[in-house]
Amino acid sequence: MSGHGPAIPMTARKSGPLKGEARVPGDKSISHRSLILGAMAVGETHITGLLEGEDVLGTADAMRAFGADVERLGDGEWRVNGVGVGGFAEPEDVIDCGNAGTGVRLIMGAMATSPITATFTGDASLRSRPMGRVTDPIALFGAQSYGRDGGRIPMTIVGAREPVAVTYTTPMASAQVKSAVLLAGLNVPGKTVVIEKEATRDHTERMLAGFGAEITVEDTDEGHKITLTGQPELKPQTITVPRDPSSAAFPVCAALIVPGSDVLVPNIGLNPTRAGLFYTLQDIGADLTFENERVEGGEPVADLRAKYSPNMKGIEVPAERAASMIDEYPILSVVASFATGKTDMPGVHELRVKESDRIDAMAKGLRAAGVTVDEGEDWWSVEGLGPDGVPGGCTVATVLDHRIAMSFACLGFASRKPINLDDGGPIATSFPVFEPLMSGLGAQIVRSNG
Numbered sequence: 001m002s003g004h005g006p007a008i009p010m011t012a013r014k015s016g017p018l019k020g021e022a023r024v025p026g027d028k029s030i031s032h033r034s035l036i037l038g039a040m041a042v043g044e045t046h047i048t049g050l051l052e053g054e055d056v057l058g059t060a061d062a063m064r065a066f067g068a069d070v071e072r073l074g075d076g077e078w079r080v081n082g083v084g085v086g087g088f089a090e091p092e093d094v095i096d097c098g099n100a101g102t103g104v105r106l107i108m109g110a111m112a113t114s115p116i117t118a119t120f121t122g123d124a125s126l127r128s129r130p131m132g133r134v135t136d137p138i139a140l141f142g143a144q145s146y147g148r149d150g151g152r153i154p155m156t157i158v159g160a161r162e163p164v165a166v167t168y169t170t171p172m173a174s175a176q177v178k179s180a181v182l183l184a185g186l187n188v189p190g191k192t193v194v195i196e197k198e199a200t201r202d203h204t205e206r207m208l209a210g211f212g213a214e215i216t217v218e219d220t221d222e223g224h225k226i227t228l229t230g231q232p233e234l235k236p237q238t239i240t241v242p243r244d245p246s247s248a249a250f251p252v253c254a255a256l257i258v259p260g261s262d263v264l265v266p267n268i269g270l271n272p273t274r275a276g277l278f279y280t281l282q283d284i285g286a287d288l289t290f291e292n293e294r295v296e297g298g299e300p301v302a303d304l305r306a307k308y309s310p311n312m313k314g315i316e317v318p319a320e321r322a323a324s325m326i327d328e329y330p331i332l333s334v335v336a337s338f339a340t341g342k343t344d345m346p347g348v349h350e351l352r353v354k355e356s357d358r359i360d361a362m363a364k365g366l367r368a369a370g371v372t373v374d375e376g377e378d379w380w381s382v383e384g385l386g387p388d389g390v391p392g393g394c395t396v397a398t399v400l401d402h403r404i405a406m407s408f409a410c411l412g413f414a415s416r417k418p419i420n421l422d423d424g425g426p427i428a429t430s431f432p433v434f435e436p437l438m439s440g441l442g443a444q445i446v447r448s449n450g
């Protein structure tokens, strides 16, 4: 798993026009949930388009450890024979979730109301991330947790023997926390309620409804209120995982900053809880259009066309948009470096607790590449240098963070001098075909240690 093997240094160089079609892999959030909900259904769930990145493969292994029968049938095609809600077996060994915050947090929630004990670990990045945001609410159901100082993994969760239904208001905008509580609520008699002040990605709610759970969502004065009726029998599903908008962000943004580019990224879900980056790019003057807009599986979908955009202007990104583009700020900061004027990004405290402190990681690398970045605890800003203004010519630390690695690779495709990544290995957690896909469009990225 990422972070366990030797580093893979890479170099990204100024590239010719990027042209062609970028077929990005399946959505990471939906892939994790397909495996977990498939494991909690009774019967066989069939999945196509599953993201076969390290994060999701870790979740597949974890579901096997909890007793589900999970089999890869072919490229992105998987079968899960579930054990039913309440049917999880106690894993025989430690569950290693690698680099995946989504994996560990959702699985902790899913097992917290079963009478079993499980111990979770992960790579150095995941071991540094806060788990109190999940262990606090699952304690209300009656689960106990024993972890390292600061609520870090390795951590053992002792599932509640007689779980009680819970009403919980999430203290931070987090779909992982919301999802952990809902998954815990599945094996509890009565109604579990989650209230979130800001709407976050809603894949768990949509998929629970698809699997046959009784779940309602209302907008109230307190916020977005989700009510789940416990102990349903989840019905197995046939799932086609849509392509990941967070992965689409990389070829889209690279095309905007590399002269002469014209790239089509087909079949991208534009669920409003995920699409904030694309609207922000349009606001800063990017030549980004939605072609062939349609509805598939109840979700808005379009083909994205991104063309070189030399006239982008810095803006203030609305803070209320943060949840809908939380993973896209690193690549947005790269695009902002090629705009004219300052881009302000307020309301982004959560960026400090991702695979890395993403404000710190991007600020360090952008400054090394010649870009002025200012930052506070929950905001940052980038002074754009205009279309050909970024010097580059530095080595950046990717700090076990795939989004940092891919963002700096894209910077290297457009900066005057190359960008070296100390380790491109983390890219495989979410976008294992990033190098061939970007090279196929004309980007210059090579592994620099032969």
Ligand SMILES: O=C(O)C1=C[C@@H](OP(=O)(O)O)[C@@H](O)[C@H](O)C1
Pocket: 028, 029, 030, 102, 173, 174, 175, 176, 177, 179, 201, 326, 327, 350
């Ligand atoms: O629920 C999910 O699938 C995710 C939620 C987000 O995390 P938070 O819930 O911590 O915001 C996001 O950053 C992550 O990549 C995937």
Ligand SMILES: C=C(OP(=O)(O)O)C(=O)O
Pocket: 028, 099, 100, 101, 102, 103, 327, 354, 355, 403, 430
């Ligand atoms: C934050 C991310 O993932 P996770 O929390 O699942 O590690 C991400 O993919 O950008």
